[in-house]
Amino acid sequence: MTQGTIRLDNAGVVLNGTPVWQHVTGSFAAGSMTAIAGANGAGKSTLLRAILGEVPLAAGTITLGGLRARDFGYLPQARKIDRAFPISVTDMVLGGAWHLTGAFGQAGRVIRQRAADALARVNLSGQAGRMIDALSAGQFQRLLFARLLMTDARVIMLDEPFTALDAPTTRDLLELVCEWHAQGRTIIAVLHDMHQIRSCFPHVVLLCGGQATWGETARILTPATLRRAYGGTDAGWPDAQA
Template sequence: MNALSVQNLTVTYDKTPVLQHVGFDIPKGSLTGIIGPNGAGKSTLIKAILQLIPRTSGDIQVYGKPYHRKRRLIGYVPQRSEVDWDFPTSALDVVLMGRYGHIGFIKRPGKKEIQMAQEALRKVGMEDYQDRQISQLSGGQQQRVFLARALAQDARIYFMDEPFVGVDAATEKAIIQLMQEWKDEGKTVLVVHHDLQTVEDYFDHVLLLNKSPVGCGPTQKVFTMENLKQTYGGSLKFIGEHSVVLQERV
């Protein structure tokens, strides 16, 4: 059974299509990179799947069931730029938010939830910062806190929107290690990713997207020069047989 199935997903802003007739299947236990140029709709795709923005059409199924019936199986790590880091809350409180889907927003977290949140912070090397205000943390530390929140959610499918942007090498290594652990546990991870040179190292599955899917499947079959040219058009420079560098248009 596929972990995620998307059929005929269309999203429009002011009557302008941002995503058109998007359909793909993501197998259980895969690490999937969502790859495409700026403006391709990668972040929009995630938000539409998670019902964070309205969609014009589309059917989303999680493990063969409608999304709304399985939404508790979903974990989400947003872009850092979309978070209000000045909000007065501690690292531990942010991680505890990952438990609200299990205990509800009205019930206060108990000893069990606090212990789970502390263990999640420990796994990402942030146990000594649990009482620190999130505004006082570095970019890499803030990202680790959100990784801990995702851990506390204990989800089966994780969506991560550009998790490597603006983080240090140690945090990037921690993210990769966590993704691999999730995969080893049979969980499924989808990641919006920009660095084409690391795609083959990080992901066993890719979705090439430019408003509509160009290809979706195992990395070794889909992540080809032909498909990349179709995805990025004339915005690619080729170095070697597989390595590519994205050249942003002015």
């Protein structure tokens, strides 16, 4: 298998006795950019967590092509992050450099400058000294992206990164994701907006009924597959006609 390629072979996950998806086979090539789509409850977030080893497989295998834990950068859904924890914007960004400082290491001048540059890249320079609970939803999501900038991860995994964000914030962060892809990083993102998927993500995994349809976006996101995945008429598809 090619170095850096993530492959699932006949993989399946069962949670609380209920199959989430099964017999899933496909691969994320090194440097590829893939969206994961599907209706609520289809197992999109579970797929990310299974790749990360946070959810055990009930069947099959996932191979990581030589990638290590430090090669992955993961952004969970923002609503699952406790913003009440008393930490400043700068300190949270510095947490993304744990691979350089260690869990309890001190950040030197070079790393602190990198953190400042990361905040500037996401337009948060003026928020560096604030506590994270004082940020708006859009500012907090920008902060999470700045933290990812510190990781130097080869694989970026994003779980609903643009949900409930305004258009300017979405545009800026999607531009950053495209920059990462241009740098040769592997991008895997759970998304709901079909326009974003069609315009920016060459590949897609569409989860439906415990199965995965995997391949080039233009070939997979057809009216027939969308109707099967989301049900009903075109109006039931999330931004399907955008």
